[in-house]
Amino acid sequence: MKADPAVQRQLLELAKVDAELSRVAHRRRTxxxxxxxxxxxxxxxxxxxxxxxxxxxxxxxxxxxxxxxxxxxxxxxxxxxxxxxxxxxxxxxxxxxxxxxxxxxxxxxxxxxxxxxxxxxxxxxxxxxxxxxxxxxxxxxxxxxxxxxxxxxxxxxxxxxxxxRRKEDRAKLLPRFPEPLLKLYTRVYDHKGIGAALLRARRCGACQLELDRNTISEIKAAAEDSVVQCDNCGAILVRTLESGL
The missing domain is CATH 1.10.287.1490 (Helix Hairpins)
Structure with missing residues (x-):
């Protein structure tokens, strides 16, 4: 799957909103x-x-x-x-x-x-x-x-x-993403609770596991607009200068 790198980075905003919505739901239950x-x-x-x-x-x-x-x-x-x-x-x-x-x-x-x-x-x-x-x-x-x-x-x-407020923020964010990317994000989020995360210092921001050398090499070789996922949790890995690639 391909998606503009700038659009992929905006997934972090969506993930942040969804994380807060999850915290609200958890707080409501507990x-x-x-x-x-x-x-x-x-x-x-x-x-x-x-x-x-x-x-x-x-x-x-x-x-x-x-x-x-x-x-x-x-x-x-x-x-x-x-x-x-x-x-x-x-x-x-x-x-x-x-x-x-x-x-x-x-x-x-x-x-x-x-x-x-x-x-x-x-x-x-x-x-x-x-x-x-x-x-x-x-x-x-x-x-x-x-x-x-x-x-x-x-x-x-x-x-x-x-x-x-967070639902309003989410509604404003959704139109920014192409449908295939949003479907992938939603599927991962529904299954794992986190749809996308920052790849920071070779570590997945969702499951917090450090990726092995082969995986890092594959991600590094992938096109900038390629959508990559964590092999462990499936979260979409958003690449930035902090990724350590």
């Missing part, structure tokens, strides 16, 4: 905020699951407390009824003895129920504190994700600006 957001969203899910667990336990405990309070009230009502019956003077001695015995039993039962209720209330208080702490952790995790997302969006905005 922004640290992306990993931070992913980890943060996992933390948010875990914290929310923990909060649901605490809230479920609290709801279950509230029902148990309500049941226990109802039972305490039932015992107290039974006590009140028995006392009023005793105070009425309408019961005989044997029934009085039975009522006194029942009151003792009810007193013990009420004491046990109230002790259980107190323990449940203490558990409820502890769960309430857990819920407050976990809710605060959820809020903190959400805020961290939002902050990382804001930084990501700002970085994306900068990358979008850079990408748009």
């Amino acid at each position: 922004l640290p905020e992306l990993a931070e957001i992913e980890a943060g969203e996992k933390t948010v899910r875990e914290k929310r699951d923990a909060l649901v667990s605490v809230e479920t336990a609290t709801s279950d405990l509230d029902r148990e407390i309500a049941r226990q309070e109802k039972e305490v009230e039932s015992v107290r009502a039974r006590e009140d009824r028995d006392r009023k019956l005793m105070e009425s003077g309408s019961v005989g001695a044997k029934q009085m003895t039975d009522i006194e015995h029942e009151l003792q039993t009810l007193g013990r039962r009420k004491g046990a129920l109230e002790d259980d209720l107190l323990e449940l209330m203490e558990q409820r208080e502890a769960l309430g504190l857990d819920a407050q702490r976990t809710s605060a952790e959820v809020d903190k995790a959400v805020q961290a994700v939002e902050a990382a997302a804001a930084r990501r969006d700002e970085a994306f905005k900068d990358l979008d600006t850079t990408e748009a």
Whole structure:
């Protein structure tokens, strides 16, 4: 393939633009905020699951407390009824003895129920504190994700600006190259990520390998307008005074 040496040298400008576009794409994929957001969203899910667990336990405990309070009230009502019956003077001695015995039993039962209720209330208080702490952790995790997302969006905005400018530069460069040369460049770029590079001091600027003597001799013997490629990576080698030929 033949191409004007001056046109071949302009491939370095195209390669520079494409390299920056590649860096933009890589940066877009590997922004640290992306990993931070992913980890943060996992933390948010875990914290929310923990909060649901605490809230479920609290709801279950509230029902148990309500049941226990109802039972305490039932015992107290039974006590009140028995006392009023005793105070009425309408019961005989044997029934009085039975009522006194029942009151003792009810007193013990009420004491046990109230002790259980107190323990449940203490558990409820502890769960309430857990819920407050976990809710605060959820809020903190959400805020961290939002902050990382804001930084990501700002970085994306900068990358979008850079990408748009480089694409404009690329669009201006493309008409300078004959179609066969551009097709070759594009094929190598798509395969290797670098389409053209400077041959400097007998070293390929794409793969950074120093060319052997035979290859250098062949390149040196090639016509100035011949398009030569690196035997190792296939990149179009642009020859200048820096090539060491």
